[in-house]
Amino acid sequence: xxxxxxxxxxxxxxxxxxxxxLLASWIDRKVTARVQYRVGPPILQPFLDIIKLxxxxxxxxxxxxxxxxxxxxALGVSGVILASTLLWLNVLNTQxxxxxxxxxxxxxxxxxxxxxIIGGFASRNPLASLGASREMKLILSYELxxxxxxxxxxxxxxxxxxxxxxxxxxxxxxxxxxxxSGFIAWAVVMLCIQAKLGLVPFDIAEAETEITSGPLIEYxxxxxxxxxxxxxMLLFTLPFFVMIMFLGGLNWEGIHLLWGxxxxxxxxxxxxxxxxxxxxxxxxxxxxxxxxxxxxxAVLAIFLxxxxx
Amino acid sequence: MDIKTKALLKSxxxxxxxxxxxxxxxxxxxxxxxxxxxxxxxxxxxxxxIKHADVLxxxxxxxxQSAIRLKRLYEQVSKPVFVVAxxxxxxxxxxxxxxxxxPVPLDKIIPVDVYIPGCPPKPEAIIAGVVKMIEKVKAADxxxxx
Numbered sequence: 001x002x003x004x005x006x007x008x009x010x011x012x013x014x015x016x017x018x019x020x021x022l023l024a025s026w027i028d029r030k031v032t033a034r035v036q037y038r039v040g041p042p043i044l045q046p047f048l049d050i051i052k053l054x055x056x057x058x059x060x061x062x063x064x065x066x067x068x069x070x071x072x073x074a075l076g077v078s079g080v081i082l083a084s085t086l087l088w089l090n091v092l093n094t095q096x097x098x099x100x101x102x103x104x105x106x107x108x109x110x111x112x113x114x115x116x117i118i119g120g121f122a123s124r125n126p127l128a129s130l131g132a133s134r135e136m137k138l139i140l141s142y143e144l145x146x147x148x149x150x151x152x153x154x155x156x157x158x159x160x161x162x163x164x165x166x167x168x169x170x171x172x173x174x175x176x177x178x179x180x181s182g183f184i185a186w187a188v189v190m191l192c193i194q195a196k197l198g199l200v201p202f203d204i205a206e207a208e209t210e211i212t213s214g215p216l217i218e219y220x221x222x223x224x225x226x227x228x229x230x231x232x233m234l235l236f237t238l239p240f241f242v243m244i245m246f247l248g249g250l251n252w253e254g255i256h257l258l259w260g261x262x263x264x265x266x267x268x269x270x271x272x273x274x275x276x277x278x279x280x281x282x283x284x285x286x287x288x289x290x291x292x293x294x295x296x297x298a299v300l301a302i303f304l305x306x307x308x309x
Numbered sequence: 310m311d312i313k314t315k316a317l318l319k320s321x322x323x324x325x326x327x328x329x330x331x332x333x334x335x336x337x338x339x340x341x342x343x344x345x346x347x348x349x350x351x352x353x354x355x356x357x358x359i360k361h362a363d364v365l366x367x368x369x370x371x372x373x374q375s376a377i378r379l380k381r382l383y384e385q386v387s388k389p390v391f392v393v394a395x396x397x398x399x400x401x402x403x404x405x406x407x408x409x410x411x412p413v414p415l416d417k418i419i420p421v422d423v424y425i426p427g428c429p430p431k432p433e434a435i436i437a438g439v440v441k442m443i444e445k446v447k448a449a450d451x452x453x454x455x
Binding site: 029033036037038039040041042045048049051052054055056057058059208209212213216217218219220221224 | 312320350358363385388
């Protein structure tokens with residue numbers, strides 16, 4: 001029992017998620033390059049970046065807290081691994097996990113952002129602290145509409161808070177995106193994911209041109225590689241989560257697998273296009289955006305879902 | 310060549326450091342990122358923080374104020390790192406060679422791997438210089454094996 005779960009953690013949670021995530025970050029960079037009429041990097045570029053960073057020297061800023069500084073990236077990566085393992089378990093067998101795993105996944109998905117905050121504050125750099133405090137405000141702003149919008153699939157599938165139950169409902173009654181409330185909630189979740197991934201227009205915490213990559217500024221070598229890996233794995237885990245909640249997950253039988261792949265690549269491409277066609281917003285604009293229109297839309301979606309639309 | 314050096318040469322993240330240049334070289338460096346030249350083809354991206362950098366692109370004539378900062382920044386880069394001197398000013402101080410404010414050229418302050426002359430050098434010249442640096446590292450690696 002323990003051994004089989006360890007197998008899921010290593011093979012699916014870490015290796016498969018890491019590989020697909022790094023490939024997805026290549027898709028992201030390539031699409032960005034094509035949007036800007038460039039050629040873009042070769043397909044193995046994200047892997048090479050990680051290997052190169054693993055071979056570089058690790059520096060620690062003077063006066064920083066050593067344990068916190070180096071534990072933060074490990075914390076972030078382990079959070080993503082656990083979340084993606086739970087998602088994979090549900091896709092492989094909808095009866096596998098426990099009631100309430102949706103709540104656990106939502107909880108685990110905030111750990112990467114928390115690790116960025118911890119690492120930023122531990123590195124004793126004013127720009128990193130600035131980035132970390134912005135990240136904190138961003139979490140406070142997007143969590144509310146994110147969770148409200150995720151209530152819509154829960155209501156549709158008869159108040160089940162089990163990911164497997166939501167998948168089973170969609171397998172029998174068609175995907176949740178097809179309903180009006182489902183579509184509105186999906187749009188809200190996509191924008192929240194953009195903020196969770198830290199991509200433009202919500203890359204306020206890491207603004208490269210403004211506070212030179214924020215919480216990551218003092219990280220170098222393997223610690224930075226872990227953070228890069230965490231970001232790539234999030235680029236797999238979050239769209240995968242959206243697929244499970246709104247698009248019916250992944251079907252393993254024959255041609256359906258290809259259809260699942262296309263759904264995933266489509267979501268990544270959509271995220272990339274949003275990232276490339278928008279300027280960065282200010283932190284107060286972001287908070288107002290998420291607490292104002294996004295929360296209202298999410299509440300409207302819940303209302304419509306309760307009414308049965 | 311071990312996998313570490315191989316990966317380093319395939320994804321050199323550049324950090325762009327001006328030590329008091331007139332901004333012409335800096336604009337030519339930024340030109341390398343434009344669609345016409347697109348150095349991301351070779352895995353190069355402009356790093357925001359000096360701790361992420363693998364290649365330092367140094368421009369300018371290293372005056373008394375910036376020489377101290379340059380040294381401190383060089384100590385902060387995670388090694389291995391390559392230094393590329395871009396433009397006449399950082400090579401030999403250019404027109405400031407007799408200035409009271411530019412005591413020594415760049416390679417007397419930090420070790421330099423590649424020199425790219427020009428005032429300013431064309432983006433093609435900068436890319437060619439970086440390619441030369443990569444070949445130099447490869448040749449040094451081969452020589453070490455023998």
